[in-house]
Structures are given as structure tokens and as C-alpha cells.
Amino acid sequence: MYPVRRRWRVVRLRRSAHLLLELERVQQPLRLEELWLLRIPAWDAWRLIRRRLKTSGTTTELWRQYNRLLAGQARRHALVPYERWQRLVERPAVEALPPLPEAEQGRFHPYVFGDPFLPLPAGHWLLASQPGVTLTPWALQAVAAARRQMPRALLLYGDEDQLTPMVERQCPQFKPAWNQELCWCDPHYSSCWIVAAELWNQWLASAPAQSPTSWHVLGLALQAQLSNPMAQIGHIPMVLSHRQDAHPPEELNRKHLEAFLPQGGQASVTAGGLGYRLHFPLAKAACLSVIIPTRDRLELLQACLSSIDKHDPGCQLELLIADNGSCEAQTLQWLREFATASSTERRQVVVNAPGPFNYSAINNLAAQHGQGSVLLLLNNDVEFLQAGWGHELASHALRPGIGCVGAKLIYPDHTIQHAGVVLGVGGLAGHAHQDFPGDACGYQRRLQLAQEVSAVTAACLAISRTTWDALGGLDAQQLAVNYNDVDLGLRAQAVGLRNLYLPQVRAIHHESKSRGRPEGAAYRQWRREWKVMEQRWGAQLRQDRAYSPHCSLEAPDFSLALRSGVPLVR
Numbered sequence: 018m019y020p021v022r023r024r025w026r027v028v029r030l031r032r033s034a035h036l037l038l039e040l041e042r043v044q045q046p047l048r049l050e051e052l053w054l055l056r057i058p059a060w061d062a063w064r065l066i067r068r069r070l071k072t073s074g075t076t077t078e079l080w081r082q083y084n085r086l087l088a089g090q091a092r093r094h095a096l097v098p099y100e101r102w103q104r105l106v107e108r109p110a111v112e113a114l115p116p117l118p119e120a121e122q123g124r125f126h127p128y129v130f131g132d133p134f135l136p137l138p139a140g141h142w143l144l145a146s147q148p149g150v151t152l153t154p155w156a157l158q159a160v161a162a163a164r165r166q167m168p169r170a171l172l173l174y175g176d177e178d179q180l181t182p183m184v185e186r187q188c189p190q191f192k193p194a195w196n197q198e199l200c201w202c203d204p205h206y207s208s209c210w211i212v213a214a215e216l217w218n219q220w221l222a223s224a225p226a227q228s229p230t231s232w233h234v235l236g237l238a239l240q241a242q243l244s245n246p247m248a249q250i251g252h253i254p255m256v257l258s259h260r261q262d263a264h265p266p267e268e269l270n271r272k273h274l275e276a277f278l279p280q281g282g283q284a285s286v287t288a289g290g291l292g293y294r295l296h297f298p299l300a301k302a303a304c305l306s307v308i309i310p311t312r313d314r315l316e317l318l319q320a321c322l323s324s325i326d327k328h329d330p331g332c333q334l335e336l337l338i339a340d341n342g343s344c345e346a347q348t349l350q351w352l353r354e355f356a357t358a359s360s361t362e363r364r365q366v367v368v369n370a371p372g373p374f375n376y377s378a379i380n381n382l383a384a385q386h387g388q389g390s391v392l393l394l395l396n397n398d399v400e401f402l403q404a405g406w407g408h409e410l411a412s413h414a415l416r417p418g419i420g421c422v423g424a425k426l427i428y429p430d431h432t433i434q435h436a437g438v439v440l441g442v443g444g445l446a447g448h449a450h451q452d453f454p455g456d457a458c459g460y461q462r463r464l465q466l467a468q469e470v471s472a473v474t475a476a477c478l479a480i481s482r483t484t485w486d487a488l489g490g491l492d493a494q495q496l497a498v499n500y501n502d503v504d505l506g507l508r509a510q511a512v513g514l515r516n517l518y519l520p521q522v523r524a525i526h527h528e529s530k531s532r533g534r535p536e537g538a539a540y541r542q543w544r545r546e547w548k549v550m551e552q553r554w555g556a557q558l559r560q561d562r563a564y565s566p567h568c569s570l571e572a573p574d575f576s577l578a579l580r581s582g583v584p585l586v587r
Contacts, residue, residue, distance in 0.1 A: 027062050055181055056263075058099065058188060097569075097577035099178075099189055105579050106567065110255060114158040121161050130232050134221055137214035146209040147232050149261040150177075156257040160211050163586035167251045170586070172239060173211040174250075175257030176565070186259065190461055191565035191575075194587045195250040198517060199468035200240070201278065202292045203461075204233040209258040216242055230270050237277040251586045254566050291462040294521060297412040305334040305411045305479075306387030310370070310379045311397045312341040315348045317527065324400035324524075330407025335364035339383040342371045364388070376475070377491035377501045384490060391415060392485055394502075396476040398527035399426070406522045410479035413517055420488075420509025421480050421502075423473025424522035425464070431455040434526045435477075436463075437470030437518035438503055439573040440561035445550055446503050447573040448474070449518075449564075460568075460575035470518045470563050472506025476526055480505075484514065498539075499546040507554055562587065 057065075126137060128145040137143055142160070144152065160173060178189040192207070193199065200206040220242050229235040243249045271286045278284040278295060285296045307325070311318045322336070340352055352367050359365040368386050370379045380394055391411040406424070414422045426435040433453045438446050449470070450459050457464055475491070488508050491501040506516045535543050550558065559570070566587075569578040 025065075027057075027065050053182075056188065097579055099187065099577065102189075102567070102577045102579065103186070106581075106583075107256065110583065111155045111158075114155055114162055117158045117161050121157070125157055125160075130235060134224070136218050136221055139214055141214045143212040143214070143217050144209065145212055145235070146258065147260075150208050150258050151180075151261075152209070152258050153256060155255070159253050159255050159257060159585070163251060163253045167586045169248050170251040171213040171216040171243065172250045173253060173586070174207040174209065175211075175253040175255055176567075177208055177258045177260060178256050179260045179263070186256075189256065189567075189577075191254070191567045192252060192461075193468075193564060194252045194562035195247060196469045196563060197240075197246060198515065199463070199466060200236065201274075201295060202466045202468065204231070204292060206233075207236065208232070208260055210236060210239065212239060230273050234270065234273045234277075237274070241277045253586050254583055255585075289521070291458060291465045294467065297416060299332055299408055299412040299415070301333075303332060303391065303411055303415065304389035305330065305332055305391050305393055305407050306337060306384070306389030306482075307334055307393045307395055308337045308339060308380055308383040308387065309395050309397050310339040310341055310376065310383070311343065312374070313343045313345045313348050314397065315345070315351055318397045319351075320400055321395070321397050324402075328401045328406060329404040331405040331409075332407040332411050333389075334407055335366070335387065335389055337366045337368055337383045337386055339368045339370045339379045341374060341379055375493055375497040377497055378493035380475070381490040381493055384485060387482070390482050392480055392482060394475045394478040394480075396526065396528075399477055400525045400527075402523045402525065406524070409519055409522050413519060414479040414481045414484075418513070418515055419481075419517060420484060420514030421473050421478050421506050421516045423470070423479075423516070423518050424477045424524055425455075425518070425520045426474070426477060426524055426526040427455040429525055429527060433457070433464065434528060435474045436520070437468070437563070438472040438474065438506065439564045440471050440503075440557070441559040441564075441570045442573045443571070445547060445558055446472070446500065449573045450575075451573055453574070463575075465520050467517060467519050467521070468563065469515045470506075471510065471561050472503040472516055473518060475502035475505075476528070477522075477524060478502060478505075484509065487512075495549045496546050497542070499543050500550050504550065504553070507557070560587075 124141045126141060126143050128143050129148055130145070131148070144156075146152075156175070159175065163173060164170065174192070176189065176191050178186050181187055196206075216239060220239055223242070224238070229238055240246055240250065274286045274293065275284060278286070283298050287294050287296065309318065309321060318338070325334075325336075338352065338355065343349060343352065355365055356367040366386055368383045370382050372378075384392055391414045393407075393410060410422055410424070413419060423435065423437065425433070428434050432455055433448070433450045435448045435451070436459070437449045439449045440446050450457070450464050453459060453464065459465065488505060490505075492504055496504055509516055560566075564573075565575070566580060566583045567578060569576045570580075571578075
């Protein structure tokens with residue numbers, strides 16, 4: 018009888034329907050008693066591989082090369098293991114929670130989806146969870162403390178993680194503050210809701226005879242009862258529950274989902290991007306005014322326009338080329354021919370915008386010549402990749418309550434350049450998931466799901482004419498070159514509008530990945546405009562509601578951070 022030994026190996030499995038296990042250099046009979054495949058986070062895999070290399074006699078130089086390979090060129094900070102975060106961040110936060118008052122102890126009632134719907138006594142709360150979900154020992158303390166800080170809240174949710182068969186915690190899901198768009202699109206937004214009796218009973222009184230067909234629909238049904246979701250839904254940035262396994266798949270039921278969407282049921286739903294996608298109608302008369310600033314570099318502009326002609330936008334559009342002092346004869350000749358080629362099918366205009374480069378002023382001037390109900394600010398080095406891009410951008414920009422709408426932009430090497438702006442990264446702002454593979458799921462599938470973000474890049478930014486005029490366009494006085502798009506998004510948020518990232522609109526952005534820090538006059542201007550943003554928005558730049566306070570601000574990759582001072586509810 019051979020001794021039984023359990024061996025652990027870190028392997029990377031790519032998308033495949035088959036798994037082949039080969040045992041090499043086996044000199045004696047071997048019986049495989051167990052084979053477990055446990056999913057671990059990337060940082061845990063890197064930690065284990067590093068430890069293995071260190072103890073296997075690897076040469077110093079080879080270890081350094083391998084470490085650089087694991088870290089990647091874009092990663093500039095140390096990885097934080099989840100177990101370390103639990104010890105240094107979660108444990109002190111739990112110990113600081115006030116004890117649960119005796120008067121509160123009998124006011125919480127568990128509910129598992131599928132149980133009968135029963136009314137609650139006034140002042141009580143329902144802990145509604147999916148089957149297989151367990152609460153942490155401190156969950157009720159955290160909820161009671163959060164309710165005292167946010168007394169208007171009628172619906173609360175927290176962060177969560179997953180338990181392995183060996184009851185070890187892994188795969189934390191650190192969530193944004195209330196994100197209506199993400200919740201509509203992500204059937205796994207939360208596996209546990211804390212519902213006030215007032216809201217629960219209100220829903221029971223208006224609920225149809227047929228019960229919700231899924232957990233996702235139940236969550237949407239509760240939210241639909243609220244008059245002011247931003248003020249009545251609170252996120253507790255603490256792990257309040259554990260899942261026993263991965264999220265179960267949700268069956269798409271368009272009829273039930275569409276009943277809770279905006280615009281009077283005109284929206285439609287399809288499955289896609291590891292969740293759902295919302296589609297909104299667009300009036301035939303709606304027109305998209307595409308504004309493209311340019312100065313010479315004719316090959317870039319022609320490639321951009323070629324992608325517009327190649328991929329049907331799905332809506333009416335007009336093209337406005339804002340020429341910022343081109344001087345090459347070939348470019349000037351092309352611009353003259355472009356302006357004279359305008360027809361009844363597509364209006365084409367060249368707007369002369371001479372003078373020093375002022376991105377904000379150039380776009381503001383061109384927007385005055387646009388006749389469309391939606392403006393699209395578009396860099397001349399952007400190329401669309403599929404049809405329907407114009408319909409998607411315009412229809413979402415015209416939705417009530419929507420500010421700026423952005424797309425998924427990828428570098429020519431098919432890595433992510435932009436998937437929404439994250440505030441606070443690098444001290445001010447950065448692009449979410451930058452340098453991730455273009456087809457990656459992203460953190461908690463967020464690269465593939467439409468969601469609210471604090472801002473989107475002006476390299477491809479759609480906004481309704483009405484909203485543009487109300488906000489006054491870009492700030493040409495103090496933010497001529499840098500951060501004008503971030504400022505526009507924050508001003509939209511300040512008046513109650515929501516900015517959106519749409520993963521279904523994909524385009525290549527030829528912006529260089531290795532531009533480096535600006536120098537000379539460009540650096541001095543960047544510093545001036547940085548200070549303007551700091552003075553104008555202050556602490557808000559470090560409190561991005563679409564980004565968890567437990568995620569790093571050194572890079573917008575959603576890796577863990579050891580940050581103190583995290584609010585109890587937001």
C-alpha cells in the first residue's frame with residue numbers, strides 16, 4: 018500500500034470543454050483518490066508560484082525575470098492577498114462596530130427566495146437571501162449601525178465572498194455604491210438584500226398574483242417601489258454574506274425584466290455580455306452630430322471616417338470636422354472636397370477652429386454648428402468595430418436622467434484603453450481595467466456589463482444636445498486640454514444625471530500606450546489643470562461611488578487595497 022499524499026499545483030485553465038490530466042515519470046502503480054479543482058484569485062496564484070520558485074533553488078536573475086512576467090508592465094504596486102485584507106482591514110472594522118442593541122435583535126427576519134411572501138411588523142427588517150447564502154456573524158451589527166447613519170434607507174446590501182468546500186473564504190465581490198444600470202444588467206448584483214418592512218409591505222400590496230420568476234426580478238421589483246433610489250438604497254462596504262458556490266445561472270424572462278425598466282416599458286432586453294443588455298428605441302428623426310477635431314494627420318481622419326462608412330451607425334448622422342489650423346496641402350484639399358460632398362442624406366461641415374490647441378474650445382465651437390439632438394465628441398484616431406454604434410450611443414444619451422455616454426475603447430494590440438473613468442487613480446483619475454485583454458470579463462464581469470461611471474473619456478463621448486447646453490459644454494477657460502471630460506461628467510452627476518459605460522459599443526483608439534509624462538509647456542499646463550480639478554472637486558475625487566473603497570487607487574484594476582477610513586454606508 019502506497020502512502021497517500023495530497024499535492025497542490027497551480028494551473029491556468031483556458032476556455033475549453035475538455036480537461037486532459039497526464040501523469041509523467043510515474044515509476045509505480047498509482048491510484049488517484051481525489052481530484053479537486055478550486056478557483057483561486059490571480060493574486061493568490063501569483064503568491065503561490067512565487068513561493069514555489071523561491072524554495073526551489075531558482076537563480077536570482079531567473080526569479081526576477083519571472084516576477085516581472087507575473088507582475089506585468091502595467092502593475093506598479095504590490096498585490097494584497099485576501100487573507101491579509103481580512104486581517105488588516107476587515108477585522109479592525111468589525112471590532113469597531115457598536116454592539117447590536119437589544120431592541121433591534123428581534124426585528125430581523127430571514128427570508129429565502131421561494132418561501133411564502135408574508136407581511137412584516139412596522140419597524141422590522143427582512144434579510145432576503147438566495148439559497149446557500151449565509152450571513153457573517155457581524156452582519157446584523159453592521160446593518161443596525163448603517164441604518165443609524167442612513168435613516169432614509171429602505172433597502173441595503175453589502176459585499177460578499179465565496180466559501181470553498183473546506184470553508185475557506187475566497188473570491189470577494191466588492192461592490193459599488195448604488196448603481197442602477199449595473200443592477201439592471203447584472204443578475205448577480207447582490208445575493209442578499211436587507212429590506213425595510215415599509216418597502217416589503219408596499220411591494221406585497223402591489224405585487225401581481227404571480228411571484229417573481231428569479232432572484233434578479235425580485236430585487237428589481239423592490240427597487241421599482243422607491244421614489245428616490247439614490248437616497249433610499251444604501252451600500253454597506255463590508256462582507257456581510259458568503260456564497261457556498263459560484264453564482265447560479267439566471268434564466269432570461271424578458272417580460273418580467275422589461276416591466277421594471279424605464280421609459281414606460283419601451284425598453285427591450287437581450288442576454289449578452291454575461292448578463293443582460295438594455296435596448297431603447299430611437300426616433301427616426303433623431304440625428305447624431307459627430308464632432309471630430311483634427312489638424313493634418315489626414316491618414317488618421319480618413320481611417321476614422323472609413324470605419325463610420327464601413328459600420329452602419331444605425332441612425333441618422335452628420336459629420337462636423339473641426340479643423341484646428343491644418344497646413345498640409347493634401348489635408349486642405351481633402352477638407353475642401355469633404356465640405357462640398359454634403360448631401361441630403363448626410364450633412365458634412367468643416368468648422369474652422371484656428372489658434373492654439375484648446376480641445377474644449379474646439380468642440381464647443383463645432384457643437385454650435387451641429388443640428389442633431391445628440392452630440393458625439395470623437396477623436397480622429399478612433400475606429401468603430403461593429404454596426405449599430407450610433408443607435409446605441411444616441412438612444413442611451415436621450416434617455417431621461419442620462420448625462421455622458423461612453424464606449425469600450427481598445428488599443429491596437431486589443432487591450433483595454435478605456436472602460437469608464439475611475440476617480441482617485443494616480444491622485445486624480447484613470448481608466449477602469451486599462452491594459453486588460455480586450456475580451457476579458459473584468460472584475461465581477463464589469464468589462465462586459467453596462468453600468469454607471471463617474472465619467473467617460475471625450476475620445477468617444479455622446480451627450481444629448483439639451484444636456485450639453487444645460488451644462489455649458491466643456492470648460493474652455495480653465496480646462497483647455499486635460500480633464501475636461503472628467504469635469505463634464507462630474508458636473509452632470511452634480512445635477513442628478515447618470516453617466517454610462519456601454520461595452521457593446523467597441524472601437525479601436527490609436528492613442529499611444531507609451532506617451533509618458535508631458536514635458537515643458539505641456540507639463541506646466543497639465544499641472545495647472547490638475548490643480549483646477551483639485552480645487553473644484555476636492556475630496557470627491559477620492560470617493561468614486563462606482564468603485565469600491567476597498568480597491569486600489571494606484572491602478573484602476575480593482576485589486577485590493579489596505580485602506581482605512583472606509584465609510585460604514587454610502
